[in-house]
Amino acid sequence: MTRHRDIDSPQHLDGVRAAVTGGTSGLGLALVGELQRRGARVAFVARTSGRVEAVARAHPGTYGIVGDLARKEDIHRIALQIVGNLGGLEVLVNGASSLGPTPLALLGDTECEDFELALATNVLGPFRLTKALLGSLTASAREGGGSVVLNISSDAAVNAYPQWGAYGASKAALHHMSRIWNEELAAEGVRFLSLDPGDMDTPMHALAVPDADRATLKRPEIAARELGDAIAAALLGSLRTPSMRRAASPNPSAEAARLAIGSQASPVSTAVGETRR
Numbered sequence: 001m002t003r004h005r006d007i008d009s010p011q012h013l014d015g016v017r018a019a020v021t022g023g024t025s026g027l028g029l030a031l032v033g034e035l036q037r038r039g040a041r042v043a044f045v046a047r048t049s050g051r052v053e054a055v056a057r058a059h060p061g062t063y064g065i066v067g068d069l070a071r072k073e074d075i076h077r078i079a080l081q082i083v084g085n086l087g088g089l090e091v092l093v094n095g096a097s098s099l100g101p102t103p104l105a106l107l108g109d110t111e112c113e114d115f116e117l118a119l120a121t122n123v124l125g126p127f128r129l130t131k132a133l134l135g136s137l138t139a140s141a142r143e144g145g146g147s148v149v150l151n152i153s154s155d156a157a158v159n160a161y162p163q164w165g166a167y168g169a170s171k172a173a174l175h176h177m178s179r180i181w182n183e184e185l186a187a188e189g190v191r192f193l194s195l196d197p198g199d200m201d202t203p204m205h206a207l208a209v210p211d212a213d214r215a216t217l218k219r220p221e222i223a224a225r226e227l228g229d230a231i232a233a234a235l236l237g238s239l240r241t242p243s244m245r246r247a248a249s250p251n252p253s254a255e256a257a258r259l260a261i262g263s264q265a266s267p268v269s270t271a272v273g274e275t276r277r
């Protein structure tokens with residue numbers, strides 16, 4: 001079935017089916033609200049059942065899923081619940097994340113288990129979940145709805161910040177993996193983004209930098225709005241033929257330019273799609 005979006009509001013995501021990992025706090029929570037506000041049907045994932053229930057109650061119509069992205073055993077159940085509840089998938093946001101050791105530590109003082117947890121949560125989890133959902137994502141792209149995976153990156157993926165070793169190494173791997181996925185699935189019409197939301201006032205930031213002046217930090221709702229624009233633009237770009245793009249937007253080239261994903265970019269937040277052949 002070809003999905004036609006509201007042509008007067010191309011930034012809207014009417015009828016789009018979206019899943020957000022880490023949807024009960026900080027950026028993920030803001031994204032659940034932002035995507036729903038734009039008309040998307042949203043499923044979200046986190047480990048703490050009480051928080052999942054509370055967020056689902058606060059956002060009627062969303063589907064809360066309890067699961068741990070770092071646990072291999074949880075991935076297929078999570079993927080089945082996402083597709084089972086939404087009936088398919090156009091947008092996956094891999095946002096759940098681990099800092100590794102807290103308080104942050106020099107690599108030489110980092111326990112192997114903490115390094116492993118950062119890799120399991122920030123790299124293997126997104127890899128496994130994306131792989132488990134590929135059938136649904138490529139089906140959406142094939143059927144004309146477009147398909148986008150957004151992996152949440154960080155400037156720690158490119159800057160060698162002391163004490164951010166486990167987190168930085170995992171985010172660098174996630175970023176590079178996003179670029180490779182994007183190359184490999186370009187022909188299928190699935191686009192991958194790797195975007196840095198900037199320093200935000202969230203529980204994770206407070207855990208990492210307890211002395212930060214919160215007034216200088218970005219509100220997660222602002223970052224969620226920027227990412228919502230990036231998702232909408234990428235979804236439009238992922239439509240495979242000019243006629244599909246025309247059906248979704250009255251002026252695709254102007255729209256794509258207005259929503260240029262790189263426009264609010266720090267180096268790592270440049271859309272990986274820019275290098276697409």
Ligand SMILES: NC(=O)c1ccc[n+]([C@@H]2O[C@H](COP(=O)([O-])OP(=O)(O)OC[C@H]3O[C@@H](n4cnc5c(N)ncnc54)[C@H](OP(=O)(O)O)[C@@H]3O)[C@@H](O)[C@H]2O)c1
Nearest residue numbers: 022024025026027046047048068069096097199200202204
């Ligand atoms: N905050 C910043 O300044 C900043 C800057 C750059 C990039 N980022 C990135 O932005 C994203 C969101 O960060 P945030 O600051 O909003 O974090 P946050 O407030 O700590 O929220 C993290 C969310 O992820 C969930 N989560 C954590 N581990 C999980 C796991 N193994 N399985 C499933 N869910 C899990 C948490 O719920 P449970 O604990 O209940 O599972 C929570 O919903 C992350 O990818 C982070 O690396 C943040």
